[in-house]
Amino acid sequence: MMETLHVALIGFGTVGKGVYESIGKQREQLEALLRKKVSIEAILIQNGEIKREVDDRVLVTTDVDELLNLPKLDVVFEAIIGVEPAHTYLSRFIEKGCHVITANKELLATSGNELRKLAEKHNVGLRYEAAVAASIPILSTLREGIRSNQIKEISGILNGTSNFILNECQVSGLSFEEALRLAQEKGYAEADPTNDVDGWDAFYKILILSDLVYGKQPEWESISRKGIREVTSFDIKKAEALGLRIKHIANLRLQKEEPVITVESVAVSEAHPFFNVTGVNNALSVAGNLAGNITLTGPGAGADPTASAMVEDLLSIDRNSTEPVYYSQIEKGNAVEEDFLLIGDDSEVRGLEVLPTSEKGAYYVTGKRSEVEALLEHSKASLYPLQGLTLNHSTSRLAVV
Ligand SMILES: NC(=O)c1ccc[n+]([C@@H]2O[C@H](COP(=O)([O-])OP(=O)(O)OC[C@H]3O[C@@H](n4cnc5c(N)ncnc54)[C@H](OP(=O)(O)O)[C@@H]3O)[C@@H](O)[C@H]2O)c1
Incomplete structure (x- = not known):
């Protein structure tokens, strides 16, 4: 007789329900791949008053102990919001010897390394593909596809809502x-859009990548996290006149052997892999020292894409539940100069030597980020890192006149 994998769900909202339905929809294929039956034993929710459309034999409860006391439980899918009580719940399931699959980005950004160590100690798997960009298989690409590479840099459009808003401003x-x-x-943005438009969602996701790839995060206070509220229609039009688009990009790279993260709006040219990423889509670009630049694009949210990643995690856990922690080897990196698009009137950029563009009030400039930002501290000009365009550095160099 075929063995059975006993699973439970924590949370039955967009994601939890999506996982429940996906396991039902893909059951035949899933069980053939696992060579095991999959049985959803229980679902933990918060509001016990709501009627849930689930099979009568599934236990639906608001009491986590009822899940912890199940006679057989192999895997828990977690999809609730925020750090607590998710952190306490997952720690308890790991300590009980259950594999854990989560979509909770805030939890992982905050406690990912701690939970990974706990999972390693208890010889169980912890998977979280859905937490970074839903169905885009970025974590499995890093873990399995380019494992022998040194990862020099990762950038991503990691918040679909921000990408949608910038795209609508530009196109419409x-x-x-x-x-x-x-x-x-x-339905792309919450009533309170802070998490999306102020860059928090992208911030959590790039921190998860920093933990996974380099085994550590920068100090949160040192990270430049900007959302898209400051991007004006005027800036978008100026950029467009120069053949550029403003995209909200989270970036992870190494400087002096330490991970450095920025979350900000960037001006990208047509040559950049994110130029044509529109709507609520996400995209990730990874630079490996051997593989070169790899770009992955796809839906970064939604019930089915998120469930897809979580069900794939179930297969991955079954294949190799106690896989050792993956870190890319750290290569020495140096502080680098960057190119920027600067939008402002003549008086705002007075004192800077900049490269004029074909657009009045738009300039290119090259320099170390901290120096450029310091020189513009009291100016109202907008500054966007510029990507996908090669400037003539001898003429665009930053200097005080
Ligand atoms: N939505 C997406 O496209 C997406 C994509 C990737 C990752 N995620 C992540 O997935 C997680 C879930 O998102 P979602 O969109 O599915 O949220 P959601 O629709 O608001 O659902 C949240 C679910 O969690 C349950 N819940 C909340 N607090 C609980 C508690 N203390 N104990 C037990 N259950 C509790 C709720 O119970 P009730 O039903 O009783 O209220 C609800 O079923 C979040 O961490 C999110 O960041 C979401």
Whole structure:
């Protein structure tokens, strides 16, 4: 007789319900791949008053101890919001010897390394593919596809809502407020959009990548995290006139052997892999020292794409539940100069030597980020890192006149 894998779900919202339904939809294929039956034993929810459309034999409860006391439980899928009580719950399931699969990015950004060590100690798997960019298999690519590479840099459009808003501002000429309202009407943005438009969601995701790839994170206070509220329609039009698009990009790279993260709006040229990433899609670009630049694009949220990643995690756990922690070897990196698009009137950029563009009020400049930012500290000009365009550095160099 075929062995049975006993699973439980924590959370039955967009993601939890998506996992429940996906296991049902893909059951035949899943069980053939696992060579095991999959049985959903229980679901933990918060509001016991709501009727859930689930099989009668599935235990639905608001009491986590009822799940912990199940006679057989192999794997727990977690999809609730925030660090607590998810952290306490997952620690308890790991200590009990259950494999854990989670989509909770805030939890992982905060406690990922601690949970990974706990999982290693208890010889169980911890998987979280869905937490970074839903169905885009970025973690499995890093863990299995380019494992022998040194990872020099990863950048990503990691928040679909911000990408949608910037895209609507650019294509339809909407203001930030109008595009945000449209995103809310379409169900892409929450009533409180802070997590998305102020860069927190992308920030958590790039921190998870930093932990996975380099085994550590920069100090949170040292990270430049900017959202998209400051990007004006005027800036978007100026950039567009120069053949550039403003994209919200989270970036992870090494400087002096330490991971450095920025989360900010960037001006990208047509040559950049993110130029044509539109709508609510996500994209990730990874630079490996052997593999070169790899770009992955796809849906970064939604019930089915997120469930897809979590069900794949189930297969991955079954294949190799106690896989050792993966870190890319750290290669020496140096502080580098960057190129920027600077938008402002002549008086705002006075004192800087910049390369004029074909657009009045738009300039290119090259320099070390901290120096450029310091020189613009009291200016109202907008500064966007510039990517995908090669400047003539002898003429774009930053200097005080
Ligand atoms: N939505 C996406 O596309 C997406 C994509 C990737 C990752 N994620 C992550 O996945 C997680 C879930 O997101 P979601 O969109 O599915 O949220 P959601 O629709 O708001 O659902 C949250 C679920 O968690 C349950 N819950 C909340 N607190 C609980 C507690 N203390 N104990 C037990 N159950 C509790 C809720 O119970 P009730 O039903 O009783 O209220 C609800 O079923 C989040 O961490 C999110 O960041 C979401």
